[in-house]
Amino acid sequence: MIDIKVDGVSKQYKLGTSGNSPKRWYSGLVSRRSTPMWALRDVSFQVEQGEALGIVGHNGAGKTTMLRILSSITTPTRGEITVRGRLAALVEVGSGFHPELTGRENIDLHGAMLGMRSSEIRRKLDSIIDFAGVDQYIDVPVKRYSSGMYVRLGFSIAAHLDPDILLLDEVLAVGDFAFQNKCLDRIAELRRAGRTIVFISHDLASVYRLCDRALLLHHGRLVAEGPPRQVIDQYQQMTFAADPESAGLAELQSAAQCSSISFLTPGHSAGVRTGHPMVARLGYRIGQALPGVVFRVSLYWPSGYLCAQLTTDSLQGGVHLEPGEGAVEFHCPALPVVPGLYRVDLSIESNGQEIDARQRCATLNVGPGKPVSGDFHIENSWKLAGVSPEVNVRL
């Protein structure tokens, strides 16, 4: 069964003057027309019931516009949307809160805005308060809440809506670690109950973990659709293809730049795998002679902790580099990390001073290779040693 059907949807915004503001009336006279901007162009896709769809893309690719159209906050300029069932959208949780009202009053108000009946809210009140973990503060005006409490309460209300379709926009980016896990549990629970989820995020690891299928939007167009892993790969390739261009201006100021990063298995076209050899190739551009240069490639767990680092740092204190372009290759005989997505930071230092740092500029997608339990594959060999028959008997 199809829950969401998006058919040839385009959305145009007029920049500069707001919509058909009165300024447009005379703007023609001074020939300063507002520029039309297509946030979405001819996008079509479907979401099956019970499916979890991820939508990825860079800033301004049209993700949020799509979410607004799906939740009927705005209507498409062209094309059609069909949504079956009760839909709840979480766009910036807590944005509908009234600061002067208490947590309890806001639950009533916000729940009603999401389409809950008063009786339904009364029935779920305790569970909502409990999930948000704000029971001591429930009769305090929410303007006195911390931002974490705000978000927790907002998510908790929406999570209790029991929607047929849940739209999520970057909600997991906020809240502490424990609450994020609680949210993920709740989302998994909704999924088990056969609910449909549309998840919009920059957090590729979450998309990979949560979704069955992903869409890639690029400048308002749908450019890829398929398994999350494949779509995320394509997204990363695109990001890097576009990067030197956007960093072109910074070239003059910074003495050194990371220009590319790629991870590959020598002699294989397929991606890198656990336990298999890997080569990380970091391209750089140097603007002036630099002493004591050190390159670093840092891999982060999805949780944000540093997992491992490849570095040219050594006792000699770096290398001297002349202006020009080049690349550093790190050779790893066996990649120890478990399959999954890792965020990658790149940096260049000169005499201990950071010249260029790219945070989360890429993702390392490690595929399943040698079997592994736990966090790391430990390269090893084994044999039976010093075993005598008596020992075996005693055991």
Added chain:
Amino acid sequence: MATIFNGLRNLARFSDLLWVLSRFRLKVRYKQSILGWLWAIFQPLALMIIYTIVFTRVTTVATGGIPYPLFVLCALLPWIFFSSSIANAVHGLVLYPNLLTKMYFPREIIPLSYLAAGCADFLMGCLILAAFMIYYRVSPTWNALFAIPIVIVLAGFAAAVALLFSAIHVRFRDIGLALPLLLQVWMFTIPVVYSLQSVPVRFRKLYLLDPVSGLIENFRTVLLRGDRPDAASLAISAGIALAALAIAYAYFKSSEATMADVI
């Protein structure tokens, strides 16, 4: 027509929100204020005192034997209900842009909730009016029950004006800027501080075209004079109010689709 019906069906689905939001309008308004609810009656009382001083000491108005304070209060209450509901609704729709850009619910609930809150203030005011009627020994007749349909029609017309103006205000903020002046001028074109009898006969037909005029005059007639309402005037008011409401609602719903984009 289809716009109106679809809109109403959706509105019914969110009827609980209208109720909750109206209650919170009242709660929020008087939060962190010492006098709280008393503010709802101070405004009509203060105006009543000022107009009484002006129109009994400085100049005089024919009231047909009704004490002037009672005469003016009886018209001020429905007028304040009408005008402040519209003013609040127009500003209220754009007060929290986040509600329009981040959430979906039928947008007319915002202006309508201000109207409902104004209604509550009006009922509070009616208690004061009753107190004054007792004080001046003006006893109501059964005709006073006509006040109920009169107020319903007035609320309908207020809803029409509030929906129309608030929808335009999202696009053109000129509405909000012009509104205080417009309402002030409007008040003097209706028989609030003076009576319809003191208006030259050739202008009276014109007065009946404004539903607010006809309704307020009828409100005073049924409550203070104890007479039956002017049926023709009431029918015209109801007809105009209903037509205005249909048009305003259809306009509101058609502009709702892009409100989030232009706010």
